[in-house]
Amino acid sequence: MYEQTAVKSGEHDSFETDAEHVMQPELPTQDSALEDSVGQLSRVQNKLVDTLHALQLLPPHLVKDHSRAVRAVQEALTLVGDTDDSEAIGPIDWVKFGERLLQRRTAAALTQEWLADRVGVTATTIRQLEHHNRKARRSLMLKLLAVPELNLRVSDIELSAEMSAGYRLTPTSWLGPTYDPVSMVTQLAETLNGQSGQLEQTLAYIDPQSAKDWLTTCSAPEYSSTYRDSVPFAAMARKIANHVGEQALTVSALGCGDGRVEAVLTKHLQQNLRMPKQTELFLLDVSHSLLNAAYRHCCEALPEIRTYTIHGSFLDLPKMPMLVNPLRGRSRLFAMLGLTLVNLNDELRFFRDTLSCCAPGELFLCDLLIACAPANDRQKILKLDPVGDGKLRPSHEAFLSGPIRRYCQGVEDVDLRWELAPSGGVPGSYGFDAIARVKMRDGRPDRRFLMFRIRRYDPKLLSESLADLGWKTIERIDYGPDGKKSMALMLLQKQ
Numbered sequence: 001m002y003e004q005t006a007v008k009s010g011e012h013d014s015f016e017t018d019a020e021h022v023m024q025p026e027l028p029t030q031d032s033a034l035e036d037s038v039g040q041l042s043r044v045q046n047k048l049v050d051t052l053h054a055l056q057l058l059p060p061h062l063v064k065d066h067s068r069a070v071r072a073v074q075e076a077l078t079l080v081g082d083t084d085d086s087e088a089i090g091p092i093d094w095v096k097f098g099e100r101l102l103q104r105r106t107a108a109a110l111t112q113e114w115l116a117d118r119v120g121v122t123a124t125t126i127r128q129l130e131h132h133n134r135k136a137r138r139s140l141m142l143k144l145l146a147v148p149e150l151n152l153r154v155s156d157i158e159l160s161a162e163m164s165a166g167y168r169l170t171p172t173s174w175l176g177p178t179y180d181p182v183s184m185v186t187q188l189a190e191t192l193n194g195q196s197g198q199l200e201q202t203l204a205y206i207d208p209q210s211a212k213d214w215l216t217t218c219s220a221p222e223y224s225s226t227y228r229d230s231v232p233f234a235a236m237a238r239k240i241a242n243h244v245g246e247q248a249l250t251v252s253a254l255g256c257g258d259g260r261v262e263a264v265l266t267k268h269l270q271q272n273l274r275m276p277k278q279t280e281l282f283l284l285d286v287s288h289s290l291l292n293a294a295y296r297h298c299c300e301a302l303p304e305i306r307t308y309t310i311h312g313s314f315l316d317l318p319k320m321p322m323l324v325n326p327l328r329g330r331s332r333l334f335a336m337l338g339l340t341l342v343n344l345n346d347e348l349r350f351f352r353d354t355l356s357c358c359a360p361g362e363l364f365l366c367d368l369l370i371a372c373a374p375a376n377d378r379q380k381i382l383k384l385d386p387v388g389d390g391k392l393r394p395s396h397e398a399f400l401s402g403p404i405r406r407y408c409q410g411v412e413d414v415d416l417r418w419e420l421a422p423s424g425g426v427p428g429s430y431g432f433d434a435i436a437r438v439k440m441r442d443g444r445p446d447r448r449f450l451m452f453r454i455r456r457y458d459p460k461l462l463s464e465s466l467a468d469l470g471w472k473t474i475e476r477i478d479y480g481p482d483g484k485k486s487m488a489l490m491l492l493q494k495q
């Protein structure tokens with residue numbers, strides 16, 4: 001069926017196989033010889049459509065005579081077209097398809113009559129299709145796809161998510177192979193019921209109330225004006241598009257949170273990429289609640305592109321085939337935004353070990369905080385750093401003290417302060433730890449937990465450290481609110 005092949009571009013072989021395994025209804029068992037041969041023909045057609053799609057996505061310079069090759073596959077498609085025209089196809093977004101057909105036909109200066117003659121129908125049929133008063137049958141779709149002047153792509157035949165409910169379709173959501181929020185909450189509660197300990201930043205977002213508190217934090221006007229509004233996405237998107245060139249782009253957002261920043265980035269990319277409509281967006285987050293918010297926002301903000309969600313941890317990236325399997329005819333950009341990199345326990349190991357699954361040429365975009373003072377001058381750091389006075393913003397304090405109030409049994413009060421972390425780490429960098437001192441009821445001893453970290457870098461020295469690990473900085477833009485360069489947006493490429 002077209003509606004199936006339309007979403008099976010063959011670029012994500014492994015997870016498509018899984019998806020089919022899970023979602024595909026059983027085929028009827030009473031296959032007669034006729035059904036068998038129809039099935040075989042249909043498989044051949046599907047393969048040709050996949051080939052046509054893959055070929056159209058290839059940068060033309062890779063094939064000696066690209067347009068002739070495309071025409072040849074289109075011709076083959078016509079030759080194996082159905083003889084039986086009875087099978088209606090759907091669920092396709094007929095409105096979009098009609099608009100596209102009209103736009104391609106007029107762009108190619110073809111009359112409805114000429115096209116009708118070419119595909120063996122009446123001009124009325126073409127008119128009705130263009131005005132979505134009629135649905136095309138399968139054989140007609142094949143013939144339209146095979147008209148080179150229209151340059152229709154399989155991806156032009158878009159499925160409508162709502163219309164396709166219950167149908168065999170590309171799924172839009174995956175569970176990471178080891179995703180287990182219950183065990184993460186258990187781990188959180190166990191740590192907070194010990195005498196002391198430290199939490200890896202993943203756990204700060206894991207329960208739904210934490211997700212809600214994070215949404216409150218990141219949607220506050222002062223958060224936007226400090227961290228979001230000045231990010232130079234427009235300039236960086238132009239640079240990324242230059243690196244991507246003729247290829248389509250897959251953006252994988254690691255830790256997408258509410259997805260707002262990722263949507264802005266993708267929108268700017270759309271404006272600069274040569275194949276904007278072929279862009280795909282994968283949203284990955286460990287918080288189901290945040291992922292849900294991000295997905296809804298991105299679908300609304302980016303209606304033209306396909307958005308997928310993955311529930312899982314970016315620390316498990318190598319185990320996620322949909323994010324790391326090689327892509328044909330596509331570039332891949334991993335984006336870790338919202339200063340998530342500066343919260344990691346060990347950013348160098350993240351690049352060296354977790355991102356070792358990335359292929360040479362793949363891109364990684366991250367934002368980070370720039371050091372306010374030399375890493376070895378602790379007095380100066382305490383004096384100049386915005387958190388050197390130890391105070392947390394009220395919304396950040398509510399976000400980070402929440403898990404203690406909810407999971408630490410016997411808590412009476414929580415005091416959270418930023419403390420300068422012990423020296424070490426990436427050369428030129430220093431860190432602050434959000435340390436919670438927990439006063440317990442009934443005279444029990446106080447507890448102490450490291451709830452969260454932030455780190456500030458000398459971007460040049462960080463780039464050198466990452467280059468040693470095979471990640472070359474290819475673009476960097478320093479920025480900040482009020483023109484102060486307190487942050488950097490860095491684009492790296494795997495060597």
Ligand SMILES: C[S@@+](CC[C@H](N)C(=O)[O-])C[C@H]1O[C@@H](n2cnc3c(N)ncnc32)[C@H](O)[C@@H]1O
Pocket residue numbers: 201202203205218254255256257258259261262284285286287290312313314315336337338339340
């Ligand atoms: C600082 S927020 C940034 C959110 C968003 N990118 C932005 O720009 O606002 C970090 C995000 O990463 C997610 N996160 C933290 N650890 C993660 C992990 N190990 N795997 C996947 N997501 C994670 C959190 O749930 C949160 O949404």
